[in-house]
Amino acid sequence: MDYIFVPNVELAIQFNQGFKTALVSSLEYIADELKDNPEFGIVLRTITSKIKKSTWIHPAVYGYYYELVFAAEAQAWDTFANTLQALQSLNIDLDIKPQDIEILDLFDSSLDSHRQLYLSHLNNESANQIDCDPLTKNQFQQFQELWQSSQESLIHFFPELLAEIQQLIRQLVLAVPSQSSGLHFHGASFFSLWGLLFLNPEPLTTQFDLLLTLAHEAGHSVLFGYSMNEPLLRNQDTELYESPLRQERRPMAGVYHATFVTARMHLLASRVLKTGWAESLGSSNTAVKETCQDLFHTFEEGLNTVKRFAQLTDSGASILARAESYMYQKK
Known part of the structure; x- marks a missing residue:
């Protein structure tokens, strides 16, 4: 494999396809091994079929996949069934345009079913429990404006980075740590939530702040892609x-x-x-x-x-x- 340091959209596309192919292959293997629980296998094959047809796989699909694997290894079939149900209720394919990134507050109602999955990743990354507060309407609007202007700037002076980001990040979740927690973070991304980026918008007051953070987090995603196999x-x-x-x-x-x-x-x-x-x-x-x-x-x-x-x-x-x-x- 040719290892590339600078942003490269073709490589990002390969990573996306690689994650999808590996996910489908593993889910099909699990379904085949569920001989003692054939009803689980039937449901899992239906979900896998939807994943195959998806353009942009919801990041939570990857998170629930790992929970399925852990539950199967432990033969914790109640947990397996609950996770399978969560996957069934999820919109597998993100309904967004090719170059769009879905931006959500962590407390957006569309995340109700899998907010705890997301929070568990944030808390596993931190030595302490991260408590977050919802964004105000003004905070959310200000970030959207900063995001839009930053993308427009990248088009002019670093389009390769923008193209890479638009492939690596499908969902951007804004999370503001509560003042009482005394914790701080700028961003976070995870191998097991491929396509998702957490950002704390509070310290991001300029386009340069935001772009530096995006370059940081895109770098993590590139390494996740390289470590896939x-x-x-x-x-x-x-x-x-x-x-x-x-x-x-x-x-x-x-x-x-x-x-x-x-x-x-x-x-x-x-x-x-x-x-x-x-x-x-x-x-x-x-x-x-x-x-x-x-x-x-x-x-x-x-x-x-x-x-x-x-x-x-x-x-x-x-x-x-x-x-x-x-x-x-x-x-």
Whole structure:
């Protein structure tokens, strides 16, 4: 496989197809193995048939798939039945145009049936329980305007990134941590919720803020795509290391991801400087230059940790080498 560091829409399309093909294949295998529960197999084949015909698979389908697998392995058939029912009630195919991204408040009524699935992923990512508040109407409208203007800007100075984002992200869920929780996050994405991006709109006051966050999260999705068929590293999740983007120590997978997405953020900031778009995005050349410098030092910190302690596969090493090559040619 040719590992590409810069945004590439053809690669994003391959990732989407790969996730769909793997999902269908696995669900068909599970259905065939349900010989002692044939009624489950019938329902599962009906759901799989709908997935095959879908253009944009709802991210919750992937989340429920993993719950089905865990329930089947544990022979927890009541849980399996409940998860199967949740899948049946879900609109498998997102009803959106090819280049559209569905934007929702976490408390939108359309998420009622699978909000807990989404929240469970957010809370598994955090060391503490994340409590969220609904957005005000004004907050939601302001974000929509920022999102629209940011997309229009990308068309002019970095269309490749926009095209990639429009393939990797199908649903964008806005989540604002409650003040009482004292927790903060900018965004989150998950292998097991392919196509979904969580964003906290509160710290995103300029187009540059939003685009930097999108470059970060798209970078995670690219790594998820690359790791679809082969792990990028072999370290155990119980091994914790200093991470360049987190205060708490993280598994090596988290450090590796942070290092790669930092380079992707640097790529975005460098393009802003090169094309003279800093002020149009609500920033300044001076501020963006400082961001580039900070990102370079962050990348170096993560790279040093990865090189010292990571047990990289051939894929993991090749992908990191592409990021490293970009960062040091820029320096």
